[in-house]
Amino acid sequence: xxxxxxxxxxxxxxxGFLTAQTDTMKLTLSLDxxxxxxxxQSSAIKYTQNSNVNYYWRYRNYKTRFRxxxxxxxxxxxxxxTTQPVTQPDGSIEFKQVSNLSASAVLSLNQSIPxxxxxxxxxxxxxxxxxxxxxxxxxxxxxxxxxxxxxxFGYNWMKWYRMTEPMVYDEAQxxxxxx
Numbered sequence: 001x002x003x004x005x006x007x008x009x010x011x012x013x014x015x016g017f018l019t020a021q022t023d024t025m026k027l028t029l030s031l032d033x034x035x036x037x038x039x040x041q042s043s044a045i046k047y048t049q050n051s052n053v054n055y056y057w058r059y060r061n062y063k064t065r066f067r068x069x070x071x072x073x074x075x076x077x078x079x080x081x082t083t084q085p086v087t088q089p090d091g092s093i094e095f096k097q098v099s100n101l102s103a104s105a106v107l108s109l110n111q112s113i114p115x116x117x118x119x120x121x122x123x124x125x126x127x128x129x130x131x132x133x134x135x136x137x138x139x140x141x142x143x144x145x146x147x148x149x150x151x152x153f154g155y156n157w158m159k160w161y162r163m164t165e166p167m168v169y170d171e172a173q174x175x176x177x178x179x
Contacts, residue, residue, distance in 0.1 A: 117156035
């Protein structure tokens with residue numbers, strides 16, 4: 001009886017699928033429609049479109065490299081438990097257990113100057129350390145720092161990057177239009 005019931009449910013469910021397959025859809029296409037479909041659906045066109053999108057985002061990335069950047073770096077709770085040598089007043093060395101809990105944060109605003117290959121920045125920082133053995137806490141910080149970073153005798157990659165990247169993007173755009 002149970003087998004008969006399962007067989008009945010199976011045949012009813014399969015008959016629904018079989019009748020669904022008898023429905024047909026007729027689509028009439030002209031030769032021009034087929035050619036247009038083949039062109040727009042081809043793998044070469046998809047490759048060309050994806051390549052163009054990649055060059056677009058590469059160009060956008062290039063442009064953002066020369067905008068001001070707000071950067072936040074931090075080292076939040078950093079626990080350190082070590083054994084360190086400590087020089088005693090009599091000149092001998094004694095190894096002691098040291099447990100520290102430290103944290104630091106730096107907020108900076110950076111701007112590149114491509115003609116010179118340098119960066120100027122303004123930053124603020126804070127650092128705190130707690131000695132867990134002695135229970136003491138120390139803080140340090142720099143409320144405001146202005147500076148620049150200039151590589152000496154280095155290759156100015158920013159200058160050449162500004163010259164070549166727009167040409168690469170223009171060439172990619174022309175290639176996309178041709179293809």
